[in-house]
């Protein structure tokens with residue numbers, strides 16, 4: 001049985017902070033009427049799972065349902081020099097959607113809770129002695145993420161016109177864009193997840209998040225009124241060439257299946273399209289003037305930014321970005337910040353986008 005009364009942290013005992021935090025957060029989430037999944041009980045309808053781990057021997061959380069949002073929680077004594085470098089491997093090992101590491105704040109007798117996300121965001125919450133205020137703040141920030149809806153199913157239809165099986169001048173611009181991202185050093189080396197995860201966990205991770213691997217950023221370009229080409233998920237962006245495995249034609253969104261529809265050549269094994277396809281889809285359909293979209297994990301000065309760091313591939317992130325594109329003075333040439341994550345940039349073509357942002361890109365995404 002877990003003790004649901006909130007206790008002040010006693011950092012002397014092993015994992016006492018972690019357990020205090022887990023119980024406090026659980027009570028706060030439950031008080032909001034949100035389902036908290038206990039252990040790895042089967043969860044048919046989703047919910048939030050709090051997954052406390054020992055950071056020296058992290059155990060992975062095995063979801064039975066993709067809709068379960070897993071919060072890995074651990075405790076450490078020292079403040080991490082680069083929080084993300086400490087937290088991200090723990091997040092992957094625990095198979096969490098996010099990870100929270102609790103550190104006693106020696107100088108003030110408080111606690112700092114560092115958070116990492118799958119988009120490689122990191123931020124922290126500080127505890128100064130008021131349990132209710134602290135857990136309210138953490139839950140306020142987490143619940144929108146935990147209750148957001150992923151649109152990551154793919155429906156592959158082998159109906160691509162034969163003249164497009166080898167690509168066209170637009171897919172050639174996507175190939176060029178991938179190489180240019182590399183030249184500009186805007187392709188962070190994919191996180192070496194295989195060195196952190198046993199093969200079975202890796203398979204589980206890919207299946208649960210519908211990703212082909214952890215790589216960051218994507219490119220797309222309009223084909224015609226209704227369709228656009230987009231990079232596949234988890235591929236090497238310096239070699240975006242083959243239609244199906246590396247570049248896909250997005251033709252529609254099927255709301256009742258929460259799926260993107262992809263038109264592919266027959267007899268190819270396609271990869272999944274980038275998880276941000278729903279976001280690009282919404283922008284292309286709303287703005288005929290948008291001919292291309294670039295998403296990178298980088299930043300620019302003086303740009304509007306989303307308020308909530310919704311996960312990649314959710315309808316909520318797509319809507320938040322589409323709202324900001326709509327509000328920008330020129331939706332056809334917009335630069336939108338995704339909080340703790342990166343940029344979505346619209347333009348006439350990928351070549352035009354690169355020309356416009358040349359020299360203005362900051363590699364470091366501000367974290368807050």
Ligand SMILES: [Zn+2]
Nearest residue numbers: 119217312342
């Ligand atoms: Zn991203």
